[in-house]
Amino acid sequence: MPVMRVKFGPQHPISGHLCLALDVDGDVVVNIEPDIGYTHRGLEKIAENRNYVQAVPPLERANIVDSVHMVLGYVEAVEELMGVEVPERAKFIRVIMAEMSRIASHLYWLCLMAVAVGLETMLMWPINDRELLLDLFEMYTGARITHSFFIPGGVRRDLPQGFKEQTFRALSYLEQRLGDYDRMLYQSYTFKIRTQGVGKLKPQEAIKLGLVGPSIRGSGVKVDVRKDEPYAAYDQLEFTVPTGKVGDSYDRSVVRLREMEQSISLIRQALERLPSGPIKAPAPSSAPKGETYSRVESARGELGYYLVGDGTTRPYRLKISSPSFRNLPAMGYLSKNVPFADIPVILWSLDLWPLDMDR
Amino acid sequence: MTLSPVAKAKETYTLLKDKILNWGRAWSLWSVHLCTGCCSPELMAVSCSRFDAERFGTLPFPSLRQCDLLFVLGVVSEKMAKRVKLIYDQMPDPKYVIALGDCAISGGLWWDSYCVVQGIDKVVPVDVYVPGCPPRPEAFIQGIMMLQKKIQGKEV
Numbered sequence: 383m384p385v386m387r388v389k390f391g392p393q394h395p396i397s398g399h400l401c402l403a404l405d406v407d408g409d410v411v412v413n414i415e416p417d418i419g420y421t422h423r424g425l426e427k428i429a430e431n432r433n434y435v436q437a438v439p440p441l442e443r444a445n446i447v448d449s450v451h452m453v454l455g456y457v458e459a460v461e462e463l464m465g466v467e468v469p470e471r472a473k474f475i476r477v478i479m480a481e482m483s484r485i486a487s488h489l490y491w492l493c494l495m496a497v498a499v500g501l502e503t504m505l506m507w508p509i510n511d512r513e514l515l516l517d518l519f520e521m522y523t524g525a526r527i528t529h530s531f532f533i534p535g536g537v538r539r540d541l542p543q544g545f546k547e548q549t550f551r552a553l554s555y556l557e558q559r560l561g562d563y564d565r566m567l568y569q570s571y572t573f574k575i576r577t578q579g580v581g582k583l584k585p586q587e588a589i590k591l592g593l594v595g596p597s598i599r600g601s602g603v604k605v606d607v608r609k610d611e612p613y614a615a616y617d618q619l620e621f622t623v624p625t626g627k628v629g630d631s632y633d634r635s636v637v638r639l640r641e642m643e644q645s646i647s648l649i650r651q652a653l654e655r656l657p658s659g660p661i662k663a664p665a666p667s668s669a670p671k672g673e674t675y676s677r678v679e680s681a682r683g684e685l686g687y688y689l690v691g692d693g694t695t696r697p698y699r700l701k702i703s704s705p706s707f708r709n710l711p712a713m714g715y716l717s718k719n720v721p722f723a724d725i726p727v728i729l730w731s732l733d734l735w736p737l738d739m740d741r
Numbered sequence: 742m743t744l745s746p747v748a749k750a751k752e753t754y755t756l757l758k759d760k761i762l763n764w765g766r767a768w769s770l771w772s773v774h775l776c777t778g779c780c781s782p783e784l785m786a787v788s789c790s791r792f793d794a795e796r797f798g799t800l801p802f803p804s805l806r807q808c809d810l811l812f813v814l815g816v817v818s819e820k821m822a823k824r825v826k827l828i829y830d831q832m833p834d835p836k837y838v839i840a841l842g843d844c845a846i847s848g849g850l851w852w853d854s855y856c857v858v859q860g861i862d863k864v865v866p867v868d869v870y871v872p873g874c875p876p877r878p879e880a881f882i883q884g885i886m887m888l889q890k891k892i893q894g895k896e897v
């Protein structure tokens with residue numbers, strides 16, 4: 383049978399906005415070509431036409447399920463360029479928000495991963511538990527997923543009354559739910575048989591492909607910006623970086639589950655140690671001439687911002703190095719001579735989110 | 742005037758046909774699973790158990806040949822617009838379109854972007870507009886209810 387080219391996406395329940403062109407020989411995929419750009423919005427150029435604070439809302443939409451990290455990276459870069467020192471309390475609030483966003487993003491990923499292996503119940507559970515976090519976000523910022531709450535110099539407003547208690551309640555519930563997920567999904571025969579041994583990456587290969595985030599940690603490489611180059615208040619908090627051993631889809635999934643546990647403990651620590659004081663430092667409206675690169679560990683991996691200032695109120699150049707784009711080469715590498723049914727599993731074990739890939 | 746039973750039945754049928762058909766259509770709106778922009782996480786929230794759009798008969802469905810509703814989920818780039826048109830053309834009649842999010846309505850946040858279609862109604866005809874960035878799940882559901890009213894011929 384001749385090799386046939388099939389388009390997978392963008393109208394497909396699993397691929398989301400991503401389009402992959404697959405060369406299939408019967409049921410076996412021989413080659414894969416990502417066809418990205420369906421959600422390209424020209425974000426970088428748009429940010430260059432806004433001033434530093436106005437650029438926050440568009441940038442946040444680059445990765446809407448993990449919007450806090452998208453803003454955090456940008457804000458850190460702007461502060462570095464302007465030379466603004468952020469107050470301690472704002473740093474802790476940033477950690478709380480960022481870790482909540484990481485859990486929300488991983489829960490979103492979890493349901494898509496479960497759908498990729500064909501378990502529909504697990505589509506409902508994590509999405510419902512994610513609502514808990516979205517309610518917390520709403521309580522604090524007034525928006526479910528698009529908060530625009532970090533500004534150069536700190537955060538917009540202080541934590542509301544009762545936020546701490548409600549967060550603790552939500553966290554203990556989530557902790558128990560993570561155990562449920564472990565039993566329900568990770569120990570299930572279907573999930574194991576569909577993910578173990580699928581999309582195996584050795585540490586050397588992963589480094590060579592330039593993977594970031596949980597995808598590289600699944601192969602046993604311990605890289606985490608929160609540890610390597612601490613930003614916000616991560617240097618004052620204790621956490622471990624979970625890694626996998628084999629480097630297959632199952633390991634990458636387990637890493638994300640363990641990360642959620644770490645995030646829960648991080649939020650608890652940050653809430654308990656929350657110092658008092660101001661939440662905002664005055665920041666100038668224009669940045670001096672110069673350039674900077676800042677990176678944060680988003681839910682999908684390292685997210686970098688390259689920012690050039692030219693002394694005006696607008697960035698001269700803004701370049702985003704997004705984690706999904708950096709994980710994309712692995713998709714092509716792993717999907718050679720695999721059965722067609724493994725493609726969704728590999729795709730979601732790398733957690734490729736097309737919106738921040740296209741920007 | 743007395744009608745024969747057959748004629749009576751015929752008259753009743755013509756009266757009720759549209760009503761029953763529209764009732765059936767309004768409560769079984771199956772939507773195409775097409776994500777165009779960043780409003781898509783809210784579709785996920787809406788179709789899962791907390792907000793549960795299935796109460797209103799709406800369910801994202803993988804195959805577009807059996808669908809009669811197209812959600813345009815937010816920003817549509819020039820590249821995606823061709824796909825949206827293609828998908829709309831492939832759907833069987835009667836078909837309805839709901840434009841979700843400011844971007845799908847008028848370009849929204851990306852009003853000065855070089856690659857974003859400023860309003861999806863330039864590409865496909867739209868029945869209901871739901872504003873918001875992204876629209877809350879409640880707004881989502883309100884949009885579905887408005888479409889149902891429209892289909893049933895009531896005033897919206």
Ligand code: SF4
Pocket residue numbers: 443778779780814815816841842843844845849850873874875876
């Ligand atoms: S309306 Fe807002 S959330 Fe929706 S696609 Fe546009 S920018 Fe994204």
